[in-house]
Amino acid sequence: MRLCLILLLLFSTLIAPVAAQDTITMSSITESVPLWQTGNVFLSNSKAGNFRDINSIKYWVRLDSLTLSPHEGSVWLKTTVCNDLIKPSFFDFNFLAADSILVFAKNSDTSFVVFTGPYTSVRTWLYPEKPGLVPIFCQPGQSFTLYIRLWSDKGRTLSVKQAFVQTRRRSLDDSVESFRNFVGRIEFNGFFLGAVTFAMLFFLFIFIKVREPVFLLYGLYLLGAAMYAVIVKTLPYSFLAKIAYLNYPLTYKLGEPVQYIFFAVYMAFGKSLLDIEHGYGLLNKVIRYFIIALLGSGLLLLAYNFYHFDYQLQKQAFILSRIVILPIAIILLIWITISVNNPVKWFFISGSFFFIAGGLLAVMVDPKSRHLFFGELNANPIIFFKTGILLESLCFAMALGYKIRTAQIEKNKASKAYIDQLELNKEMAASEKIRLEKMVNERTEEIVEKNRVIEQQRQVQIQSTFDKQLSEMEMTALRSQMNPHFIFNSLNSIRYQILSKDYDNAATYLTRFSKLLRFILQNSRENIISLSEEIEMNMLYVQLESLRFSQGFKFNLTISEKIDLSEIMVPPMFLQPYVENAVKHGLVPSKKAVKELLIDISPFDDGYCIIVEDNGIGRKAASSQTMLYDKKSLGMQIARERIELFNINYQPFIDVLVEDLYEQQGACGTRITFTYKDSK
Known part of the structure; x- marks a missing residue:
């Protein structure tokens, strides 16, 4: 019992900021309350015809006894509802003097539109016996801001005085009573x-x-x-x-x-x-x-x-x-x-x-x-x-x-046939009553089942949204690790050239490094960038790394004319760790006279193929040297994890395959193949 009281007190504390002034709370509704008596509804005579024009409405007046005079054409009402109870509830709005009702409900998570009223098609009516009834479903603690447009044809009554907010129990009782009256x-x-x-x-x-x-x-x-x-x-x-x-x-x-x-x-x-x-x-x-x-x-x-x-x-x-x-x-x-x-x-x-x-x-x-x-x-x-x-x-x-x-002479036969038909009509009326009662029961069961399915779909949607946000946060965290790692490696290269007293190359390196760093900072807040931006960044990186070699190395970039790189979206810096690994662990230790680095982009099935290839010493020889110097490539590990998160959160799918290249003399380089598919 004490635990229940504590939970109730905590729930009320959390709800209090939401159920502020100008908000209709569920606990304040007893049976049926006229909207003007709540003191939390605002009115505008704006002629705005749709929700895109709502923000243009500058003048709202509080709906009270002074603003209840009949209106012509249409009016807008604005209010906020909040379920301050510990169970899901319906706010049922009942408009008795309007030909059509258009309701736009929104909060920070969702929005929806309801269109009903006696002057609209019967297909839009939620309740046949109450065409002016608009239900708003709220979970505990949930609130919605409502914009309501009431309209009546020229010469017909449009009165906000006959607008009510009532409980679901009252609505159901009214529905049953209406049906009984109309049977x-x-x-x-x-x-x-x-x-x-x-x-x-x-x-x-x-x-x-x-x-x-x-x-x-x-x-x-x-x-x-x-x-x-x-x-x-x-x-x-x-x-x-x-x-x-x-x-x-x-x-x-x-x-x-x-x-x-x-x-x-x-x-x-x-x-x-x-x-x-x-x-x-x-x-x-x-x-x-x-x-x-x-x-x-x-x-x-x-x-x-x-x-x-x-x-x-x-x-x-x-x-x-x-x-x-x-x-x-x-x-x-x-x-x-x-x-x-x-x-x-x-x-x-x-x-x-x-x-x-x-x-x-x-x-x-x-x-x-x-x-x-x-x-x-x-x-x-x-x-x-x-x-x-x-x-x-x-x-x-x-x-x-x-x-x-x-x-x-046949008057008697005709009269008898007429009377018999009248009796038959009475029997037909009785059978129609039974059919109507059966139809109401079936309709009730259908509504209950639809509500259950809608609730299940809503729970699945909430879980899906949460999972996506969590994945994006993980990707952001990995990217925040990636940037310091790259900057650390680049600064090490500048330090190496300064210690080697190669000040000219160090200055050139530092200038290009600043351009590359600015490029990285511009994309640091993006979850995805175009492949053209990724290639441009890697070209800057290759230019920086080539300054470390006295003899340099040859860099080839091949892009098919059929491909528009600006339309291909990829995670930022997903190629750089692999290019860095090819240069640092493949080309740097290599004794070959001509050192080559190749990036090739071409169409492949229903996607694209991106190849990063070097003619260095290969992974096996590089791993023995890496144990002495770097122990392991942190950048490669982060890049793999970011690609996996990208595959989870976005429609394209990237697959990575690393291969060793061999000649008769042994290993002659490494090839990394990225297969980019438009759908999983």
């Missing part, structure tokens, strides 16, 4: 769409058989009702609803025009059902002009929506369709009740009553935007409207059935 609506929508579709097909089939316009108009009326059911939709738990969500703005463009055309077909159907064109001249003319006005308005609005969509215009059209069209429809309905003498008029009047009653209830709320016009209703007005359409359809079906009975 009944989904079942009703499935029943509604199935019933309307079946009825439409049924009466269109009758039209094909009897060729009476009334059945065609009623089929088109039901087609409009079915389109309305798809356009005015619920959250995409079902496959059909997901199809409707593939282009969310399209539903806004179709919503009002479809209702205008739908109502025009409804009026044409009523006129044909009641035979108003025969004997009711003025009423027939008024209804005909009303139908033309509805069709013209609907088609013009539809064309305008696809040319230039304006949400404010849709709101005005919405008000027009409820405030102007409904009263006109009521007046016409009263006129029909008083004037028309037809045995099926009461079926039509009853159905119209249900339709208008549903429309009057639905007038309180825009079904797509949830925009309040005349108040707030606890029950969903869309259910009332669709129920009115269903009841109206039932009344119209009865009217048509009555009309068919007067002309055909």
